[in-house]
Amino acid sequence: MAAANVLEGHPVFIQSRHIACYLPAKDEFETLHIIKMIWKARKHCYLPVLSGQDENALQFAAYDEGDALRLNRYQIQEPVNTGRSRPPQELDLVITPLLAFDSQGGRLGMGGGFYDRTFAFLHSKMNRTPKLIGLAFSSQEAEELPSDTWDIRLDGVLTEKALISFS
Structure with missing residues (x-):
């Protein structure tokens, strides 16, 4: 909830x-407070979907309260219904999961490279x-993460304490 409060006024x-x-x-x-805040602000919320034309990249399907989900x-x-998708290039803001981040905008994900390929x-x-x-706890900050040429750097990280900007 604290991270949602930080984001709401930014x-x-x-x-x-x-x-x-x-x-x-x-x-x-946990993202439920952020998702509810998106809805409350009457903004459009999207969730990543793996099943699409390119299974190595993400598509983003609209997500409203009560929409059916699948694993x-x-x-x-x-989301089950991917008919209301939005291309990644047409999103304004993307909140990404991560395992660790560094002060240069480096992001360590789960190792699949989906966000890097999608936002190349x-x-x-x-x-x-x-x-x-x-989106991470402040304790997930690392001194320095390894980086490859294909890695997409973050513009910022939202923690329970602040939104840290890297740009």
Whole structure:
């Protein structure tokens, strides 16, 4: 709830209309308060879906309260109805899960590379849209994470204490 309160008053949230979030798996940061805040603000919420034309990248399906969900191959809940999807390039803000982050915007995910492949187009964009914000506990900050050329850096990280900006 504290992270949702931090995000709610931040310009990156206020200026966004199409926001992707995620439903947590295992010990990932709980997102229900953020999703409810998106709905309450009358913004559009989207969740990542693995099943699509390219199973190595993500698509983002609209998610409204009461929508049916199913477990994907990694046992992560995703919307059943993918008919109301939005291309990643047309999102304003993406809240990403992570295992660790560093002060340079490095992100350690679950190792599948889905976010890196999905947002690879950001490498060549001057105006970084959508904004990628990791969601983590402040204790998940690492001194430095290994980085590869294909890694997409975060624009910021939302913790229970603050929204840390890297840009």
